[in-house]
Amino acid sequence: MSRQAYFNQLADSWDKRFQTEALSTFIEQLVPTFGLLPGQKILDVGTGTGILIPFLLKAVGPTGQISAIDYAEKMVKICKAKYAHLPNVTVTVQQVEKLDFQSQTFDAVTCFGLFPHIENKEEALRQMNLVLKTNGKLIIAHALSRAEIKAHHHNASSVVAHDELPTAAVMEKLLTQAGFGKIHIIDKPGQYLNLSIKLHVAL
Ligand SMILES: C[S@@+](CC[C@H](N)C(=O)[O-])C[C@H]1O[C@@H](n2cnc3c(N)ncnc32)[C@H](O)[C@@H]1O
Structure with missing residues (x-):
């Protein structure tokens, strides 16, 4: 499958x-740490049923x-x-590796619970970079640590059993190659948060 x-x-x-x-309480405390501002344009990729949307709003x-x-x-x-x-909410079927938005559209892109599942992470980061404004923010977040995500997916289904977050060193390399910098990673029990800034257009 x-x-x-x-x-x-x-x-x-x-x-x-x-x-x-429990998850609502977690997200309610998490989203203010993203540093989003009134009036901003946000893209939520891998939105699922939109669990993050009310908090972004x-x-x-x-x-x-x-x-x-x-x-x-x-x-x-x-x-x-x-x-x-x-x-002020638009929802569409799109794949993160083939985003259909104008370049330099968003102030921030949020990926909540998505990143380990992306098949082509290099292309997804390139696409998210393109649609972000310069100095825009990429936010990769989970309600589990990297190690907890690995165990969770291993137990969930063979389809996602090997879906993992890259190590911090690999993440930094992937993000840097895609034009991001000022990378800040928190990885602790019950939370993974990776914030980075678009410094220049992905090559
Ligand atoms: C674990 S769910 C998280 C959903 C939501 N963010 C949440 O926290 O409830 C991952 C979501 O990402 C979507 N997804 C996975 N890979 C994707 C891709 N390459 N492009 C777009 N969506 C993707 C899945 O369909 C799924 O809805």
């Missing part, structure tokens, strides 16, 4: 499993805009039903 089919299959039960009070306020993408159509359908009626 492909990862895309795997996530489509999980869509209907996603919110029941993951939209918990709170950070950017009514003058901000959220674009959310996911390659699993069933996730997008649920996300649209929840948020697409809002005037």
